[in-house]
Amino acid sequence: MDKAGFMAAADHQCQQQGVKLTALRRQVLELVLAHEGVVKAYQVLADLQRERGIAAPPTVYRALDFLVEAGLLHKVDALNGYIVCSHVGCCHEGLILVCTACGSVNELEAAPALDTLRQQAAAQGFAIAQQNLLLTGLCQACRV
């Protein structure tokens, strides 16, 4: 999806959810989209400062939290960063693949196996709120 398309989908999704994609949140989302792969909060902060002259960490963290909550971004804890959700609108989070060589990030669609995992967790009485599934390694392009 191109950036304009993503922004349109973001607008739509926020409207659906009854939450507001304000100017600031929109700007932060665009800054994240402007990068490839994983983006760090302080990178976004620097970008934002360039565009607006001044900004403090909470400004960025609040916007990023909102965007994660809205399902537009995912937080990648293992990298202290954020990625754009590849599946806006179709709700499922996948398995995140991070290449240590080129830094690229992909969301692998693996619904059946993930469902199995969730069921096994549920079988132990565990009620899942969030998932955070990440594999680190070498992508096809880099493993040559």
Next chain:
Amino acid sequence: MDKAGFMAAADHQCQQQGVKLTALRRQVLELVLAHEGVVKAYQVLADLQRERGIAAPPTVYRALDFLVEAGLLHKVDALNGYIVCSHVGCCHEGLILVCTACGSVNELEAAPALDTLRQQAAAQGFAIAQQNLLLTGLCQACRV
């Protein structure tokens, strides 16, 4: 496994791997074992300072990194913490379940589903180096 048993298994495993479980690493491992659930690096640092009078962050991080590398601990990125590996000696990392209510952590044994995931990643040409699979939610005891 009790603590003494774990330390014995740790000794054995390090010997197998040809790496050294030095006095410092041993002490750090014991400090981690002394806690339930997730332990933070700076908590270990504080404990270590209590026992030895002085210690700096790199001392602790190096020891923790070593212990993770040796397969005795897992790093839980989503919590910036470490947990004791439940399966020392039998090599498989599982799926980590973290309860947001009581803070308890369990490693769920889910080899078949995890294998499927890995195969799906591999099918895309991705060579897995590390995995980091975590579910957050409520454990059986807390969901009542």
Next chain:
DNA sequence: AACGGTGTTGTTATATAGTAACATTTAAGA
């Protein structure tokens, strides 16, 4: 025992990440 290399630990300083608390502004309804 003396030497030299490797790995471990100590030390200082600093980089990076994230949040608490309160003030101010904006938006939306009564």
Next chain:
DNA sequence: TCTTAAATGTTACTATATAACAACACCGTT
């Protein structure tokens, strides 16, 4: 318009992690 809730600004701070270099300990060789 007034009021209230949400959003943003601001200051200060806490928490997490690493770089870089120095000192030391261990181990095999001469």
